[in-house]
Each structure stands twice: as C-alpha cells, then as structure tokens.
Amino acid sequence: xxxxxxxxxxxxxxxxxxxxxxxxxxxxxxxxxxxxxxxxxxxxxxxxxxxxxxxxxxxxxxxxxxxxxxxxxxxxxxxxxxxxxxxxxxxxxxxxxxxxxxxxxxxxxxxxxxxxxxxxxxxxxxxxxxxxxxxxxxxxxxxxxxxxxxxxxxxxxxxxxxxxxxxxxxxxxxxxxxxxxxxxxxxxxxxxxxxxxxxxxxxxxxxxxxxxxxxxxx
Amino acid sequence: xxxxxxxxxxxxxxxxxxxxxxxxxxxxxxxxxxxxxxxxxxxxxxxxxxxxxxxxxxxxxxxxxxxxxxxxxxxxxxxxxxxxxxxxxx
Amino acid sequence: xxxxxxxxxxxxxxxxxxxxxxxxxxxxxxxxxxxxxxxxxxxxxxxxxxxxxxxxxxxxxxxxxxxxxxxxxxxxxxxxxxxxxxxxxxxxxxxxxxxxxxxxxxxxxxxxxxxxxxxxxxxxxxxxxxxxxxxxxxxxxxxxxxxxxxxxxxxxxxxxxxxxxxxxxxxxxxxxxxxxxxxxxxxxxxxxxxxxxxxxxxxxxxxxxxxxxxxxxxxxxxxxx
Numbered sequence: 001x002x003x004x005x006x007x008x009x010x011x012x013x014x015x016x017x018x019x020x021x022x023x024x025x026x027x028x029x030x031x032x033x034x035x036x037x038x039x040x041x042x043x044x045x046x047x048x049x050x051x052x053x054x055x056x057x058x059x060x061x062x063x064x065x066x067x068x069x070x071x072x073x074x075x076x077x078x079x080x081x082x083x084x085x086x087x088x089x090x091x092x093x094x095x096x097x098x099x100x101x102x103x104x105x106x107x108x109x110x111x112x113x114x115x116x117x118x119x120x121x122x123x124x125x126x127x128x129x130x131x132x133x134x135x136x137x138x139x140x141x142x143x144x145x146x147x148x149x150x151x152x153x154x155x156x157x158x159x160x161x162x163x164x165x166x167x168x169x170x171x172x173x174x175x176x177x178x179x180x181x182x183x184x185x186x187x188x189x190x191x192x193x194x195x196x197x198x199x200x201x202x203x204x205x206x207x208x209x210x211x212x213x214x215x216x217x218x
Numbered sequence: 219x220x221x222x223x224x225x226x227x228x229x230x231x232x233x234x235x236x237x238x239x240x241x242x243x244x245x246x247x248x249x250x251x252x253x254x255x256x257x258x259x260x261x262x263x264x265x266x267x268x269x270x271x272x273x274x275x276x277x278x279x280x281x282x283x284x285x286x287x288x289x290x291x292x293x294x295x296x297x298x299x300x301x302x303x304x305x306x307x308x
Numbered sequence: 309x310x311x312x313x314x315x316x317x318x319x320x321x322x323x324x325x326x327x328x329x330x331x332x333x334x335x336x337x338x339x340x341x342x343x344x345x346x347x348x349x350x351x352x353x354x355x356x357x358x359x360x361x362x363x364x365x366x367x368x369x370x371x372x373x374x375x376x377x378x379x380x381x382x383x384x385x386x387x388x389x390x391x392x393x394x395x396x397x398x399x400x401x402x403x404x405x406x407x408x409x410x411x412x413x414x415x416x417x418x419x420x421x422x423x424x425x426x427x428x429x430x431x432x433x434x435x436x437x438x439x440x441x442x443x444x445x446x447x448x449x450x451x452x453x454x455x456x457x458x459x460x461x462x463x464x465x466x467x468x469x470x471x472x473x474x475x476x477x478x479x480x481x482x483x484x485x486x487x488x489x490x491x492x493x494x495x496x497x498x499x500x501x502x503x504x505x506x507x508x509x510x511x512x513x514x515x516x517x518x519x520x521x522x523x524x525x526x527x528x529x530x531x532x533x
Contacts, residue, residue, distance in 0.1 A: 016278075020271065035263035038270045045274070064529040084281050092270040099261050112482070119479035126475060132467035141462060141526040145455070145480055148518055152483075191278060198285050205292045212299050 009194055015187040022183045027176030038096040042089060043170060044185035046114075048192045049085040050150050052078050053117060055196075056124070057147025060140035069207065072136055075143060077199035079124045081192060086118035101163050109156035110164050117153060120146035222287075225280060310405075313398040317406025321380070322413070331379050332417060339372035339422055347429060361432035362492035366448070366485050368422055373415050373452050374474055377460040380411065385464050394531055404457060404527040411453040419445055434492070436500045444495070444505065447512035448488035451519055455480050458523040462530055487512040 019040070029036035056078035062071035093111070094104040105111065120142065127139045157164050173181055325331060343364060350360040384390040393403050423445070427434040434441060459476050463469040491508030494501040 016275070033263060035266055037267055041270060041274055064526060080281075084277060088274050088277055091273050095266045095270045095273075099263050099266055112486070116479045116482045123476045123479060127466075127472065130468045131463075131472065132465065134462075134465050137530050138462045138466065141458070141530050142476060142480075144526055145519070145522055148522060195278070195281060195285075198282070198289075202285055202289050202292065205289060205296070209292050209296050209299070212296060216299065216303065 005194065005197065008190065012187060012190045012194055015183070015190070019180075019184050019187055022180045026180035027174055029177075032100045035096055035099040038092055039165075040180055040184040041188070042092040042096060043181070044188040045085050045088040045092065047185065048188055049082055049089050049114075049117070050154060052082040052085060052192065052196075053121065053150050054147055056082055056121075056143045057150070060143035060147075064137065064140045064144070072140070073200050073203040073207070074196075075140060076125075076128055076203060077196050079121050079128075079139070079143060080199060081195055082121040083118065083125060084195075085188075085192070086114070086121055089114060090118060097163075106163060108162040108164060109160045110153060110162075113149060113153045113156055117146060117149050120149065222284070225283075310399050310402045313402035314406040314409060317393070317403055318409045318413070321407070321410035324383070325410075325414070331376055331383075332414060334379070335372050335376045335414065336418055336421060338375055339368045339418055340425070342368040342371050343422070343426060343429065356430040356432075359493045359496070361426050361430035361434065362489045362496060364430065365422060365426045365434075365492060366488045368426070369415060369419060369449065369488075370452065370478070370481065370485060372418055372422075373411070373449075373456060374477060376414050376418075377411060377456045377477075378470060378473055380407070380414075381460040381464050390461075390464055400528045400531055401524045404461065404523065407461065408453050408457040408523075411457055412450055415449045415453065416446075419449065432496050433498075434496060437495055437502065437505070440500075440502065440505045440509065441492075441495055443509050444488060444491040444512070447509055447516055448484055448491075451484040451512060451516040452481055454516060454519045454523050455484075458527060458530075461527070483515055484512065487515065 023037050023040050026037070026040070028034075056075050059071045059075035059078060062068055063075055097106070098104050124139045124142050124146070127135050127142060131138055154167065158166050158168075170181070346360075346364040346367065347356070350357045350364065381390075384393075394400065396403075423434060423441070426432065456473075456477055459480075460473055463472055463476075466472060487508045491505050491512070494504035494508065
C-alpha cells in the first residue's frame, strides 16, 4: 500500500499537468466563453469539499459513539482537506464569477453556506489545536453539526434560483464537455484520496509517538 | 515557521494579483460623451483561468509540503526516543 | 422524569438569577451598547438605513446571547456545579434542555426590551404583525439557544473558551440569523410580506428541529469523560 503512494502521486501530478490540454479541447461554452473552463476545477473541488465534510462528520459520529481512535484520525484528516478544498472552491469561484457575473461575490444561498461550511471546518481545526483537554470530542460534535450543512449546500442552488448554476448542469453536460469534466474530477478525487491517506498516516505516526512517550514514562 | 509564513504570503500574492488587476471600474458621475465611456466588462478571461489553475497547484503542493514537514518532525522525535531507549537499556 | 429534570434545572437557574440579576442586567446593557454602536454605523444624517433595524436587532441578540451563554456556564464552572449536575441520577439530555430553556428565557426578557427600543430608535414598523414577530423571535432565539448551550457546555473545560465560543457559534448560527433577519425585514415592508415571513418561520422551525435532535444526540457522549 505504502509503495503505491509515490507512483500514484506522480500519476495525479501528471494528470493535473495534462488537464489543461484536455480542457482546451473541450467544447467552448457560448455565453461565458473561455472563463467557463474554470468549472472543470471549481465543480469537482466543490464535490470533494462536500464529500470530505461528510467523511469528517461520519468519522466524528463514529468517534463520539464508538470511541474508535482510528475514526478520530480520519476525522481530523478529512477536516483539514475540507478546509483545503473549500479554500480552492472559494478562490476559483470568485475568479470565475468576476468575469461571468461581473462581481467577485454575491450573498446568495450556496455561496453563503459554502463559506459557512468552510468556517466550520476551520473552526474544527482551531478547536483541535487550541481547545485543550476534551477538544477531540468537542471537535467531533462540531463536525456532526457541520455535516448537517452539507445537504443544504447541495440543494440550495435548486431551491433559490440565482446566478449560480444548478445541480442539473453536471449530469446533463454536453458530450464535448463530459470527457474533460470527468478527467479533471478523477484527478481531483485521486488527489483527495492521496492527501487523505498521507494525512491519516501522519496522525497515526503522532499517535505512535505519544504511545512511545507514555511507554517511556512507565 | 518563517518559511511557511513566506510561502503563504507568496500564495496570497499570487491570488491577489488578478484580484487587484480586475477591480470593477469606478462609476462616472459627470457629463461624459458616449464614445468616452469605459468598455463594458472587457476582461480578458485567460489570466483568471490561469490564476485559478495555479492556485490549485500551489495549494495542493503547499499542503503536501506541510504534511511532509510535520511527518519529518514526528519521525525525528521517534528516532530520538528510540536512541534514548537503546542508550538507557545498555 | 425528563421534563421534571429540565424544569428543575430551569428553576434553579432562575432562582439564582433572580437573587442578583447580574447576568440579566449586564446582558441587557451590553445589548443596548451594541444597538448604540450599530446605530452610529448605520445611520446617515439622522436617518436610519433601510432595513437596518432588522439586522441590528438580530446582531444585538446574537452578541448579547453569546455573552450570556459564556457567563451562565462560567457560573457553573466556578461553582463546579456542572460536574455535580452530571453526577445526578437524571437524564443528561434533560440537564441540557433545562440550561437551554434558561438561556431562552433570559434572551426573551432581553428581547422584550430590545425590540421596542430598536423599533423606536430606527423608526421601524416592527409591530404590524405581532403574532408573526413573536413566532419569528421565538424560533430564532430557540435555535440560537440550542446550538449555543451545547457549545458553551462543551467549552466549559477548554482553555480558550472565551474566544472559541464566538468562533464556533457564529458560523453555525448564520442560517438562523439569515432566517431571523429576512423574516423581520419581510415584517417591516409596506404592505407586510406575510408569505415570506411565514416561510422563514417554517424554515427556522426546521432548523431548530435539526439542531435540537443533533444536540440531544451529542450531549450524552460529549459530557462523558
């Protein structure tokens, strides 16, 4: 398993480096033109952010009820990645919006709640770092609450019809765009998996170190 | 710590460049001939696209680097502990 | 048993508060100061900005509520009564509900003063539909108290509890604040936008339900060491 990490990482990097080529060959969108191609990174990053938030929430719930330390490790790794991919979404989105909508930001449902979701992920990381004793349980409860936000972020764009594209866009993509989209999505999913694995490994090593310290004291 | 801080500043600067370059134009308040009006939204899209793509690269690499650094620290501590143990058990 | 425990906890907090009224008075005064500061920011040439009253009201409730939460649980921490409460042979969730109701009552008393004051200072016609206004304030306040009481209880033992409570609470209560403010704005329109206000009240109720269920689930494993 461990041996596969570096080759897979190189594969992800290669795919990501090749992505602009694939995207350049995708169909040109009529109303937004070139800037629409940000979607090939923005939408999959959004998917990864929401998936990561759910992973964090489920792992946190497992930790709260089953007290499984492995679940806690997954939770903290997933929270960091929610914050990372959330940041990517919140930066690439406005870069697209500035050209497509004329403004950097609009206080509409999906944008606002995505920002809130990102703040909750960052709050989780703060709690784990500065919360003191009992912060693992506190963070876990926060993550459970944050996961309740995820379905809302997803459907909000269908309920409140604003400038942000609806969820029907991705399933009904034109054939010319589908290839590029799923290639980029696959790249980002692969990257997510690799980063998650690496982060969980770090957490496992930290736990092992703590146990070494404890064994030394005995 | 300083290096990490510098890297973050560099990353933000990379994002700030298109942000600063594409501020919406100031509103006209006085009499302005029609032909002298600023062109409406003639933003080149390519810099925005490039900025978005580069940001993802930089963010992912930065994160991977922080994991690598933290892992290095933990493993160094583990080795130090192992050495202390083998020394004390002699 | 559940309801009795909750009401007992509520009565205990009420009895302590009635004696000194410390938290009530300081929270009220803080809310007033908030309104003052915001009025300086949002009043232009003596005229309040449109719809500013709704926003200011809910921000004042949120800030004052955060302070009240911190102080209430600080009191528990100082007297080390939280551990005693948890040791009692009572359902833990009932203790949580009791504390939560205490916060709701405290904030309700604050709102009794705040709402007419904001209406007066910002010349806002908040009382066109009093029933809807009360429903809106109640659902919003309950939601805030549900989330706030849980987080404040969790943070009692944390070192950085004073700053962590707002950091954690404000993002989580954004949906409640949005609902409260937009509902209040709907109630101050001419004519009153009843449909919107009712929609926001229903949304707030759903949010309250979700938050309450999550809080009741997580309180037990959280407070166990």
